[in-house]
Amino acid sequence: MDYVRQQDVSCLTFRFNGRLTFRDSAAFEAVTGEIAASSVPWIRFDLSGLEYLDSYGIGLFALARDAAEQAGARLELVNVKGPVADVLYRISFDCIVSTPQIGDLRISTMRRTGAEARVALAGNFRVTDQERFLPIIQSAISDDFSRLIIDLGQLTFIDSIGISLIMTAADEARKVGKEVMLGNPQGSVRDLLRLTAVDTVVQVV
Structure with a gap:
């Protein structure tokens, strides 16, 4: 080997x-x-x-x-x-170990570093994934941290509903005095965030 x-x-x-x-x-x-x-x-x-x-x-x-x-x-x-x-x-x-099909949305384990939490998305984020995404984000927002970073580095596609869900997560976080940031968007995902002006509302790092 x-x-x-x-x-x-x-x-x-x-x-x-x-x-x-x-x-x-x-x-x-x-x-x-x-x-x-x-x-x-x-x-x-x-x-x-x-x-x-x-x-x-x-x-x-x-x-x-x-x-x-x-x-x-x-x-x-x-x-x-x-x-x-x-x-x-x-x-x-x-x-036991994920063997995803091409295009499936995968959501990573939540990682904590001090007052910052990070969750990563990979694959394609479509309207059908909202039932998986929202509970994880809501759980994260209710936790005792001040900043949530959603890492998009391995996300290859996001539709308008996915964009809307991210905006909703950011709004919910602000209501309780927390901040949501988007990390490492690549390619067409990065372009769509710019086209929809999401990067002017949610900080991209």
Whole structure:
């Protein structure tokens, strides 16, 4: 097994190649060590180049999941296919570690640093996601912090309802003396925030 590591402001990605077995235990310790030391909300294992995974390799993924949770991040497996997908789905590993479909909205674990809370969104934010988004934001607003940052660094699409929900969250926060900020918007999401002038109402950082 070998891997390529890539990191941006909101996601640490490991792209694995070859076969992951008990022989890779020592090499995988470097991966879990980096996860434990990371400060990003998303850890992503890209399995597009992984050809084989034995039971020990599955255990290594579980250890990585635990390391991510302890670091306040969420681990997800992407580009899962072929024999590796067959093994993971046969044992319902997707119930333990997220294996999102392309475009699904994912919401990270809430992270706290002093008086600041941060939640990250990834994928596509559509009208059908409001029932998942609102309870998390309402819970965050009711907590004892002064600032909530919604990290959009891994969000690839947002529709008008998503924009409206973010504005609603900001309004609700202001009513109780708290502040909502939007972090790291990229590409078309950043452009839409500018086009709709959301960035003049909600601070973008």
